[in-house]
Amino acid sequence: MDLLVALYMTCLALAEIMSMKTIPLMRIFSYQLNVSVGIFVFPILFAINDVIAEVKGRARAKQLVYSSLIMVALIMLYAIFVTWLPESARFTDGEAYNLIFARAARISLASLLAFIVSGLLDVAIFHKIKVKTQGRMLWLRSNLSNFISQFLDTFIFTSIAFYSFQEGLSANFSFILSIVIPYWSLKCLMSVVETPLTYWGVKWLAKK
Numbered sequence: 001m002d003l004l005v006a007l008y009m010t011c012l013a014l015a016e017i018m019s020m021k022t023i024p025l026m027r028i029f030s031y032q033l034n035v036s037v038g039i040f041v042f043p044i045l046f047a048i049n050d051v052i053a054e055v056k057g058r059a060r061a062k063q064l065v066y067s068s069l070i071m072v073a074l075i076m077l078y079a080i081f082v083t084w085l086p087e088s089a090r091f092t093d094g095e096a097y098n099l100i101f102a103r104a105a106r107i108s109l110a111s112l113l114a115f116i117v118s119g120l121l122d123v124a125i126f127h128k129i130k131v132k133t134q135g136r137m138l139w140l141r142s143n144l145s146n147f148i149s150q151f152l153d154t155f156i157f158t159s160i161a162f163y164s165f166q167e168g169l170s171a172n173f174s175f176i177l178s179i180v181i182p183y184w185s186l187k188c189l190m191s192v193v194e195t196p197l198t199y200w201g202v203k204w205l206a207k208k
Contacts, residue, residue, distance in 0.1 A: 007044070011044045011048075012041075015042060017075075020104065022034045033181065035186060036183060039187065042187060047194045047198050049061055051198055051202050052064060054138060065119035068115065069116055072111055073108075075104070079102070079105035080105045083098040111161075114156035117153070121145075121148065125149065146187070150187045154187065158179045158183065162175065
C-alpha cells in the first residue's frame with residue numbers, strides 16, 4: 001500500500017511540474033494534434049485509484065484523492081512564493097526561473113480544479129458499477145470510470161492551463177480542442193493497455 005501511495009504521489013508531482021510542455025502528436029490534413037507530456041503519468045494515477053478503490057474501498061480511495069489535492073495546493077502555493085522572492089546578485093536566471101515556476105503555479109491550479117472533479121467522479125462511478133455488477137467485471141468499471149472522469153479532467157485542465165489571453169476565443173478553442181481530443185484518446189488507450197496491470201495490482205494489494 002505504501003508503495004502504491006508513493007508511486008501515486010510521485011506521478012502527481014511529475015505531472016504538476018512537467019505538464020506545461022505540449023508536444024506535437026500527429027497532423028490530420030491541416031489540423032495539428034498536440035498532447036501535454038503529462039500523458040505519460042496521468043493514466044497511472046487513475047489505475048492506482050481503481051486498485052485502491054477495489055481492494056480498500058471507496059472511502060480509502062477518496063482519502064487518497066483529498067491527500068493529493070493538499071499536495072497539489074502546496075506545490076502551487078510554494079511556486080507562487082518562490083517566484084515572489086527576490087533573487088541574489090549571483091543568480092542570473094531569475095527571469096527564466098520565475099517564468100517557468102509561475103507557469104507551474106498555473107498548471108497546479110488547473111490540475112487542482114480538474115483533479116478534485118475527476119478524481120472523486122472516478123471513485124464514485126467505479127463504486128456504482130461495482131455495486132451494479134456485484135463485484136464482477138473489474139475491467140469494465142476500471143475503464144468506464146476512467147474514460148468518463150479523464151475526459152472531464154482533460155477538458156478542465158487544458159482549458160485553464162493553456163488558455164492564452166493574447167489569443168482570441170476561436171484560436172483558443174481550436175488549440176484546446178487539438179489537445180483535448182488526442183490527449184483524452186491516448187488516456188483511454190493507455191487505460192485499456194494498463195488493464196492487466198490493474199488486475200495484477202488488485203491481486204498484489206489484496207495479499208498485503
